[in-house]
Amino acid sequence: MKNKFLPEQLAEFEKSIAENAKDQAGLLKSIHLAQKVFGGVPVEIQRVIGKHHDASISKISGIVTFYDYFTSDIQGKNIIEVCVGTTCYVQEANDILKKVCEITKCEPNSTSRNKEFSVVIGRCLGKCELAPNVIINHKTHNKVTIDKVTELLKGI
Amino acid sequence: MDIKLLKKIKDDTLKRVGNKFDKDYRTNKEKEVRIVLKNSYVIDKDSIDEYIARDGYFALNKAITEMKPEEVTEVVKDSGLKGRSGGGFPTGLKWGFIPKEKGQKYIICNADEGESAATIDGVLMRQDPHSVLEGMALAGYAIGASKGYIYLRYEYPVCLEVLNKAIEDAKEKGLLGKKILGTDFDFEVEVFRGAGAYVCGEESAIINSIEGNRGNSKSKPPFPAVKGLFSKPTLINNVETLSVVPQIILNGADWYKSTGIPGSEGSKVFTLTGHLNSPKTVEVPLGITIRELIELGGGMRDNRKFKAFVTGSPNVTMLGSEDIDLPVAFPEFKERQVMVGSGGVVILDDKTCMVDFTHFNVDLLNIESCGRCTPCRVGTKRAAQLLEKIKEGSASLKDLDKLIELAEHLRTASLCGLGQAVGMTMHTAMNSFKDEFLAHINEHECAAGKCFK
Known part of the structure; x- marks a missing residue:
């Protein structure tokens, strides 16, 4: 299933995670933010995070599926x-x-x-x-x- | 900020609050003590002044102006303080393992209180956040670290707010950050949020998690003390352990040793839960018996019979009713392969089926196993299947033998505490409730009426 995100929302998110990328301990913070802003961390968002943190999508996907509080689907209302x-x-x-x-x-x-x-x-x-x-x-x-x-x- | 100003704040605040600090919330003043929970429920959690008025940050001042780092470690070693998160490893010894050379080192405060039934760290961080920060700063001074992380579990959003405010306040007053109390000692603290993984209470898994990886545990050695966070020497202590350090430094090792019994010095906070009349959090000296703990929890609910004393969870270890007068202490418990645990205590009544209870925990641990090592990944799965078989009524005595063997393999061959403790869970269950397991297999009888449906 394709997820659609507002361009402004994405731009703001990218700005925040660019900050996190400077932090050694920033990757989980970015994923937390994604979960909070979008209600989930689908593949599209994983790709964005990977780009900024210089991490492969398989690594990010591994993290998202490992921790209970990250979901790769967008959660319900x-x-x-x-x-x-x-x-x-x-x-x-x-x-x-x-x-x-x-x-x-x-x-x-x-x-x-x-x-x-x-x-x-x-x-x-x-x-x-x-x-x-x-x-x-x-x-x-x-x-x-x-x-x-x-x-x-x-x-x- | 210097000692004069600290004293002034203390005097001013004491005048302002009047007799507020005389409040005593203990229900049983004979058996309960107030060491770790000294400030909890008494001071305003958002007020750094009230913490200072209770001698807060005086220990930090004493340490960095009067003591050498090694002396701080020595006092902690003398006090006999042991890690409060389950393992019971001597804290001072752990501090001593950190190499003395200068360079970047880290402190991690393990606030991933994943053990269900234990809410001690949550209470401490919500009620008395500055004691945790001061304890971290003291540990930082002792080992020469300048940065501390609090690895906070995701389920505690309130703690996050309280801790962040406490860090801000302490920085503003010059008690954290650069040049603490006018000396050359710098120490920063940052709260790092976990994301819900039970294994992330394990030292190497926490390190992996902060570094931005899956929370898998690593094989040791190298130990975190040598090669930890970002490959630098790292000290990891639990919230309860760190929060009592300021009082030990201020009052001395002998004062701390006066509580508890030899080999199990000091006090421990327990969250009493389960089938009790009034489940609650109490602080008691170590060495108290299980019977006394049940009495503190208001006795058994509905006058039912006491069946099992369970510590920790889901990495549970259990004792049956014949051990009701056993003192809660490190050596006694270790002898029976039972953990004192992080303080979560579940008291079960005779309506509980221990086979079902063991299956529930092993099954949960199978889900939470990080999958890194084979004994834990496969062992927990097979154990859960065998227990399921017993519950269904299709198991034979051979399966019980297999379970016993599996428990031993898990305990000795697993990479980290999670898998090792699953072995202990199964061992203590089959040890204390052997008859119940046998009744399930031989007679297809479940006294609690939970199985064979």
């Missing part, structure tokens, strides 16, 4: 992250994940066809005392139950 870390798992987080997938018609770690939802499997969000946790559009919800998550998803 609403991002739902269900924590399945150990503490959440022993408190039935898997059932919550199943329910979320059922409602959003999404597989775990993918984006729904209508680009409305992305369901992400989280590995510990650092709020284990209040498990299980779900993050919906950057807002953390604690002590989530199946009923609560159904209610929350209705709200979007």
Whole structure:
């Protein structure tokens, strides 16, 4: 699938990563920025980053696929992250994940066809005392139950 | 900035805040201590003045004006402080490994608190960011490094804001940056964000990640102390370890040793989670028993029976109910191949199936394995398959033997801590819950009712 980006957006992005390219530790920063600005790091963007950082596309692709928070697809409008870390798992987080997938018609770690939802499997969000946790559009919800998550998803 | 100004800020702030610092949030004043969490929940996290009022940056001043770098390392060595992120390696010894020659060196603060169930570093960075910065500066002075990176995990956006503000404030006051406290010591700190990979809590994987590579672990030697970040000598310490260094320098090694027991000096912060009445973060002296920890967490939820004490995760190691009176200490735990871990503790009740729990963790580690070395890449996969077989009811005793063999191979042959700890996970699970594994295989019985569906 071809992705389209606004020329102004691309120009501004290139300016920022040209700065990062001077930094020894700049490559991951550029990929972070791409994920934030475009909602994903598709091949087109990987090529742009590679050009500035003097890195091969296979290297960038390797990095994007290695880390959980980089996606090579553009993510959906609403991002739902269900924590399945150990503490959440022993408190039935898997059932919550199943329910979320059922409602959003999404597989775990993918984006729904209508680009409305992305369901992400989280590995510990650092709020284990209040498990299980779900993050919906950057807002953390604690002590989530199946009923609560159904209610929350209705709200979007 | 000099010591006079530092003292003035302290006095002024103490006058301003009144009795705010007398607040004590501990629920059990006998068993809990306040060393690492001295300032957490007490001071305003955004106020560098309040940190200074709690003797903040006085240790840095003491070190760089009165002590030689080697003396700083010596004090840390004497204190018996051990790395708080799982391995339990003596911190002072690690500092001593860095070559003495001048040149570019780096400090990395390992804030990739990937262990689920552990939220200690997150609490520290959110509540008391300056103690981490001061600890890094002290380590920088001791080994002669001028640049520090905080490798922060992606899941902590709040910490990023708090740390960046703290760095700005400290720079403005001349406590970080060039010519710290009017001396010739320069030290910069930068926060580097990870991107969600469990293996990036491992030293060489962090280095790879900052350099802009996949977070694969490297084979050692060369150790990071000799050839680390950008091929320069690098010291990597955990957040909790670094944040307690200022107090050790200020109060001396003997003061630190007075808490805890010989061989396990000092205190440790634990996040108590799982099937407890009131899961929470507590700081206790090392040597406390598991029973006491459960009591601090409000006892078992719904009056159920205690089944397993689990440290770390997904690289878990576990102890069964017969070990409930075992002290939480490095030598005792090491004997049983259990890690004290980074402080994440999951207490499980008798409704949990340990085969299922082990399978969950091994399966997760299989996903998180970086794939660099064969024992870990293939071993975790095969182990997960064998455990799945036991869960389904198609396993024989031969498969259990295979699992035991596999655990040993993983523990001894893996490249980094991740794979080695998977071996420990399986070993401790099969050791402490042997009967349960046998019941699954022989009688197709799952007491918790999770398997054979």
